[in-house]
Structures are given as structure tokens and as C-alpha cells.
Amino acid sequence: MEQTFIMIKPDGVQRGLVGEIIGRFEKKGFYLKGLKLVTVERSFAEKHYADLSSKPFFAGLVEYIISGPVVAMVWEGKNVVVTGRKIIGATNPSDSAPGTIRGDFAIEIGRNVIHGSDSIESARKEIALWFPEGIAGWQSNLHPWIYE
Ligand code: DAT
Numbered sequence: 527m528e529q530t531f532i533m534i535k536p537d538g539v540q541r542g543l544v545g546e547i548i549g550r551f552e553k554k555g556f557y558l559k560g561l562k563l564v565t566v567e568r569s570f571a572e573k574h575y576a577d578l579s580s581k582p583f584f585a586g587l588v589e590y591i592i593s594g595p596v597v598a599m600v601w602e603g604k605n606v607v608v609t610g611r612k613i614i615g616a617t618n619p620s621d622s623a624p625g626t627i628r629g630d631f632a633i634e635i636g637r638n639v640i641h642g643s644d645s646i647e648s649a650r651k652e653i654a655l656w657f658p659e660g661i662a663g664w665q666s667n668l669h670p671w672i673y674e
């Protein structure tokens with residue numbers, strides 16, 4: 527089944543939003559397949575955001591991501607990449623709809639609380655980068671109650 531990489535950024539951890547965010551993905555019906563609290567090195571953050579290395583905000587973005595621990599997760603389910611992005615909301619919290627994570631909990635683009643993979647291909651790359659050790663193989667017993 528489809529998987530995505532979701533990361534609660536340092537502001538989300540500091541602000542005590544970890545439980546709230548995990549709860550939203552759990553209640554939707556997605557399955558938690560990987561989870562760890564980790565403070566990443568500068569070179570690792572630069573690798574994660576390599577596609578944005580030419581952007582003027584890149585240095586600030588890297589500083590922000592390495593400023594404290596983040597919660598790295600793998601979530602699984604039907605259409606989890608696209609639906610995960612909808613749960614997260616638009617990149618700039620000024621444009622994020624209320625009811626989304628960024629719409630409900632963020633003000634500024636540079637403190638937007640959470641990351642989610644933008645495609646199946648980037649999810650694959652990001653999961654490999656953040657979870658080189660692999661992820662859990664468990665299956666939820668709720669499956670038939672969520673899927674027909
Ligand atoms: P997203 O996180 O919604 O996938 P992105 O991949 O385009 O957005 O950018 C990654 C992060 O970089 C984003 O969450 C916040 C920051 N960012 C993006 N555009 C920015 C901008 N114009 N100014 C400052 N920070 C920006």
C-alpha cells in the first residue's frame with residue numbers, strides 16, 4: 527500500500543503538537559509504520575531539502591529544521607501522499623484552510639509545523655533517507671473496518 531513521509535518540524539515538537547498531529551492521521555484511518563524523534567545534522571537537512579538548494583530561503587529553512595528535534599514518521603494508506611498533503615494544508619499558512627494542520631496551528635511560512643512528501647516518488651526517496659534501517663511490518667486489525 528502507498529506510504530508517505532511526514533515530519534513534525536522543530537516548532538511542532540516545541541509547541542507540543544505531536545499528539546494532536548499524530549491523532550489526525552490515526553483518526554483518518556492511516557497506519558503508522560515508522561516513528562522516531564531525531565535531531566538532524568546540517569548536511570542531512572540539506573539533503574532532505576536538496577531540491578530547494580537554489581532558493582533564497584534555503585539557508586533559513588535548513589537552520590529551522592536543525593534547530594531542535596523533529597518527529598519523523600511513515601504513514602500508510604490509500605492515497606496517503608495526496609490526502610496527507612490535504613491534512614497538512616497549503617505551504618503558506620496564510621493560504622492554509624482552517625481544519626488543516628497548518629491552517630489551525632501556524633502563522634508563518636517559515637514556521638509551518640509539518641512536512642509531507644509531495645509525490646509517491648519523493649515519499650520513496652524521503653523514507654529511504656530518514657529510515658535507512660527500514661520500517662515496521664505490522665498490519666492493523668482494523669483494516670476491514672476502514673477499507674471495503
Ligand atoms: P511544502 O513544505 O508545502 O512541501 P515546499 O516543498 O515548496 O513546501 O518548501 C519546503 C519548505 O520551505 C516549506 O514548508 C516552507 C519553506 N518555504 C517554501 N517556500 C518558501 C518561501 N517562499 N519563503 C520562505 N520559506 C519557504
Ligand code: MG
Nearest residue numbers: 641642643644
Ligand atoms: Mg515540499
